[in-house]
Amino acid sequence: MPKQNIFEGCPKIINAAGTLTRLSAGPLAPGVLDAMSQADDFAADMFEVQAHASRRIAQATGAEAGLVTSGASAGLLLAAAACLAKLDISRMNALPDAGSNCEVIVARGHRNGYDHALLAAGARFVEVGFTESMAGAGVRDAEPWDYESAVSDRTAAILYVVNTRAQPALEDVVAVARRHNIPVIVDAAAELPPAANLTRFIRLGADLVVFSGGKVLGGPAGTGILCGRAELIMSAALQMLDVDVPRSTWFPPDDFINTSLFDGLPRQGIGRCCKVGKHEVFGLLAALNAFLAESDAVRHTRWMATCTQIAKGLTDQPGLKPIIDGAEDQESVPILTLRCESSVIANQMRAQLLDGDPKIHAGFDPFCPDCILINPTCLRPGDIPLVSKALSAMNF
Numbered sequence: 078m079p080k081q082n083i084f085e086g087c088p089k090i091i092n093a094a095g096t097l098t099r100l101s102a103g104p105l106a107p108g109v110l111d112a113m114s115q116a117d118d119f120a121a122d123m124f125e126v127q128a129h130a131s132r133r134i135a136q137a138t139g140a141e142a143g144l145v146t147s148g149a150s151a152g153l154l155l156a157a158a159a160c161l162a163k164l165d166i167s168r169m170n171a172l173p174d175a176g177s178n179c180e181v182i183v184a185r186g187h188r189n190g191y192d193h194a195l196l197a198a199g200a201r202f203v204e205v206g207f208t209e210s211m212a213g214a215g216v217r218d219a220e221p222w223d224y225e226s227a228v229s230d231r232t233a234a235i236l237y238v239v240n241t242r243a244q245p246a247l248e249d250v251v252a253v254a255r256r257h258n259i260p261v262i263v264d265a266a267a268e269l270p271p272a273a274n275l276t277r278f279i280r281l282g283a284d285l286v287v288f289s290g291g292k293v294l295g296g297p298a299g300t301g302i303l304c305g306r307a308e309l310i311m312s313a314a315l316q317m318l319d320v321d322v323p324r325s326t327w328f329p330p331d332d333f334i335n336t337s338l339f340d341g342l343p344r345q346g347i348g349r350c351c352k353v354g355k356h357e358v359f360g361l362l363a364a365l366n367a368f369l370a371e372s373d374a375v376r377h378t379r380w381m382a383t384c385t386q387i388a389k390g391l392t393d394q395p396g397l398k399p400i401i402d403g404a405e406d407q408e409s410v411p412i413l414t415l416r417c418e419s420s421v422i423a424n425q426m427r428a429q430l431l432d433g434d435p436k437i438h439a440g441f442d443p444f445c446p447d448c449i450l451i452n453p454t455c456l457r458p459g460d461i462p463l464v465s466k467a468l469s470a471m472n473f
């Protein structure tokens with residue numbers, strides 16, 4: 078059969094903005110499609126599939142266990158559900174009603190739209206600290222004593238969202254949490270590269286960490302990783318996977334699920350909406366393998382080549398200063414940054430790029446509104462001359 082053009086009737090774009098969900102994320106890492114296709118050749122028990130994934134994720138992250146989820150956001154929902162219910166089956170069944178033990182402490186500066194996921198599981202936030210440096214009213218942010226003073230017998234977890242500007246240091250938040258035996262959930266969705274971040278937050282004492290599978294990892298856009306303490310991952314698995322069987326005929330792998338730790342079997346849990354199939358699990362694992370097989374330096378060189386090729390293809394544009402941000406930092410994603418004379422001109426340029434054929438989506442940095450950002454991570458080789466050409470043809 079001739080190959081069908083499945084995109085007929087659906088406009089394509091050029092994604093120069095990075096691994097954004099709204100732009101369908103990035104190209105799959107080498108080996109992912111093949112793994113998903115091989116996964117289609119057999120049936121398997123999903124507890125065995127996730128236990129297999131757990132072993133591989135544990136190896137890659139240094140965590141005790143892991144789970145493949147339908148995204149980092151799904152990982153946050155499952156992390157909250159695990160901290161709220163632990164291995165108490167009746168509490169699992171009651172979520173999102175977590176009773177009075179539902180508080181999650183979070184710094185105001187860490188709040189963001191993705192934290193809906195924790196609220197959906199039944200968590201309620203107790204906010205601490207002020208981002209006074211952002212308000213222009215001071216120099217500080219949340220501090221360890223802010224967290225300490227918010228702890229009570231209603232506290233179920235602390236949420237920490239990683240970012241280069243995030244304060245206080247994760248290790249200081251972990252120290253407070255340890256004193257009170259409270260789990261710390263780390264949102265590290267977009268913190269790869271560097272590859273060292275796969276192990277970093279677990280090493281610093283986080284109890285649960287989430288990563289996106291569809292960002293730089295190069296897995297299917299609808300995947301993510303939740304990793305951390307074995308008992309919390311067990312709770313998350315019980316609230317996500319299908320356990321609709323009589324208990325007497327249920328034999329999950331015992332290195333993943335320790336059935337002596339809980340009584341009875343939960344019904345379909347609050348995490349069922351985070352479901353993935355075997356195709357996604359094996360696709361994500363293949364992406365993880367490919368990510369670990371390539372060093373940060375090689376990835377950086379590959380992305381730098383894309384940035385320099387586009388920059389070279391730019392004919393002299395007065396008032397447009399190209400620099401490559403992160404050119405010297407092998408642990409970063411280098412970004413071709415075009416600084417315009419004003420934010421108004423930058424916005425006009427963005428509009429022109431979106432008006433072209435094909436439409437080109439460029440990146441935006443709220444800290445640099447005068448800049449057009451060209452992120453190399455989702456550009457296919459054929460996109461490169463088209464981006465150079467469109468930028469050179471720009472009039473402003």
Ligand SMILES: *Cc1c(COP(=O)(O)O)cnc(C)c1O
Pocket residue numbers: 098147148149150151191238264265266267288289290291300301
């Ligand atoms: C992208 C992102 C998420 C959501 O990740 P998905 O894998 O798309 O669910 C959550 N938190 C942060 C900080 C992110 O950048």
